[in-house]
Amino acid sequence: MICQRIVCCGKKLARRASRVRARGMTDELKSLYEFLRFPSISTDSAHAADVRACALWLQGKLTQMGLSVELHETARHPIVVARNQHRQDRKTVLIYGHYDVQPVDPVSLWDSPPFEPEIREGKIWCRGATDNKGQMLAHVLGVEKTLREEGDLPVNLIFLFEGEEEIGSPNLAPFLREHAAELRCDVIAVSDTGMVGPGVPTMGYGLRGIACAEVTLRGPKGDLHSGVYGGAVANPATALARLVASLHDAEGRVAIDGFYDDVAPLQAWEREMWQKIPGVSDADFLAVTGSPATFGEVGYSAAERVWARPTAEVNGMGGGYQGEGSKTVLPAQAFAKFSFRLVPNQDPQDILAKVKAHLEKHCPPGVSIEIELGHDGKPYHADPHSDFGKAAQRALKKAFGREPVLIREGGSIPIIQAFREILGADTLLLGLALPDCQIHAPNENFPVANFEAGIVLNQHLLRELAL
Numbered sequence: 001m002i003c004q005r006i007v008c009c010g011k012k013l014a015r016r017a018s019r020v021r022a023r024g025m026t027d028e029l030k031s032l033y034e035f036l037r038f039p040s041i042s043t044d045s046a047h048a049a050d051v052r053a054c055a056l057w058l059q060g061k062l063t064q065m066g067l068s069v070e071l072h073e074t075a076r077h078p079i080v081v082a083r084n085q086h087r088q089d090r091k092t093v094l095i096y097g098h099y100d101v102q103p104v105d106p107v108s109l110w111d112s113p114p115f116e117p118e119i120r121e122g123k124i125w126c127r128g129a130t131d132n133k134g135q136m137l138a139h140v141l142g143v144e145k146t147l148r149e150e151g152d153l154p155v156n157l158i159f160l161f162e163g164e165e166e167i168g169s170p171n172l173a174p175f176l177r178e179h180a181a182e183l184r185c186d187v188i189a190v191s192d193t194g195m196v197g198p199g200v201p202t203m204g205y206g207l208r209g210i211a212c213a214e215v216t217l218r219g220p221k222g223d224l225h226s227g228v229y230g231g232a233v234a235n236p237a238t239a240l241a242r243l244v245a246s247l248h249d250a251e252g253r254v255a256i257d258g259f260y261d262d263v264a265p266l267q268a269w270e271r272e273m274w275q276k277i278p279g280v281s282d283a284d285f286l287a288v289t290g291s292p293a294t295f296g297e298v299g300y301s302a303a304e305r306v307w308a309r310p311t312a313e314v315n316g317m318g319g320g321y322q323g324e325g326s327k328t329v330l331p332a333q334a335f336a337k338f339s340f341r342l343v344p345n346q347d348p349q350d351i352l353a354k355v356k357a358h359l360e361k362h363c364p365p366g367v368s369i370e371i372e373l374g375h376d377g378k379p380y381h382a383d384p385h386s387d388f389g390k391a392a393q394r395a396l397k398k399a400f401g402r403e404p405v406l407i408r409e410g411g412s413i414p415i416i417q418a419f420r421e422i423l424g425a426d427t428l429l430l431g432l433a434l435p436d437c438q439i440h441a442p443n444e445n446f447p448v449a450n451f452e453a454g455i456v457l458n459q460h461l462l463r464e465l466a467l
């Protein structure tokens, strides 16, 4: 009890100290704090008003910078578009970001309240600090700084910010189709990915695609006493365990028929290049994850499996008694949620059809199966050595003072491939997240140094892209 009070008191003192320091904060950090305080959780309808308030704040910020701003309503959360005065003789750069964030639970695991930003150990701790508000605002503030210092930008700029990325951007692709002419651009820049380590400038040239599905197995019409009925009828939780186990073979390969049919093989030059990148060895993956061993498809390093190979993951499983102690019950049903990460040239719809066929074929006897297919998005892959790719690398080098590394990303931003298909433009992925920024998890954080570097990076980027 006493211990708890001391810990609590210590935390309060630390918080007060950080508030005191906050008074001496830069204007940039003050803006970020304001932006972060909105609990803009897109998946939770209880937070719809907060998401909207966040969009309105953004509209105000961009307007005050002298840009012309539009707020477009959608079936759920608004899209914010802002532009400078466009001229015929300049290139057009579209910068995309998202102002929505992931849910915060489990709240008890946060060391400070998830929507009260504070700085400790040189990092800003808050939900959305990295994914994506900190990275996104660095772009906005870089533009603000250039406008203040030079009175103009070297390019025609379009800011496109959405509030639905974390729920699969359901309204953005239709918006792109409807407004394709106004959104026409030469290239797109996005800071919503990672750096391989502190101070190592990192350009992404690929993202994995995604396909989600959920399965429910049903047995008896209600929960049963496991002594009275166990052995007489199938247990849906046991059946689920067998079904989930059927997704992989013993060597970590996905065992769904045809799953690898369209996979573009990892290129020799990429493998060679990635082997030289610091901070992405199997030992580094162990250190950052805290797992006792790496595991996955045989013949690939951890980084290769994440960046260039498709995977099947269970994101959640449930059924039966979850409380303290034991309860002798035979559950009436059990469920699992899956996501599949995809690489070029896999097609999410084709994969979902194969997943469905696999689940139906391998469903154990004695239970019924219901499969619900979820959202999906295509993988993305671009040439890192294009003219724009080279320009982005020059900007990264200027901002961080060293040669950038080139990687593909394991995460997904499905709208990036839609940009290419609808707007005809490629995307430069200029990530600022570190491996331990804990995006989507409790204690998300963003180093102040990365935020500041991001502002400078944006300034160099627009200059280099203009050439």
Ligand code: BES
Binding pocket: 131, 132, 165, 166, 167, 168, 169, 192, 193, 194, 210, 377, 409, 410, 411, 412, 413, 414, 433
């Ligand atoms: N910023 C992430 C994507 C990301 C993170 C890419 C790190 C590369 C490195 C984005 O906000 C995200 O979380 N995307 C979702 C996909 C979406 C359809 C739910 C993801 O990857 O799970």
Ligand code: ZN
Binding pocket: 102, 131, 166, 439, 440
């Ligand atoms: Zn995210």
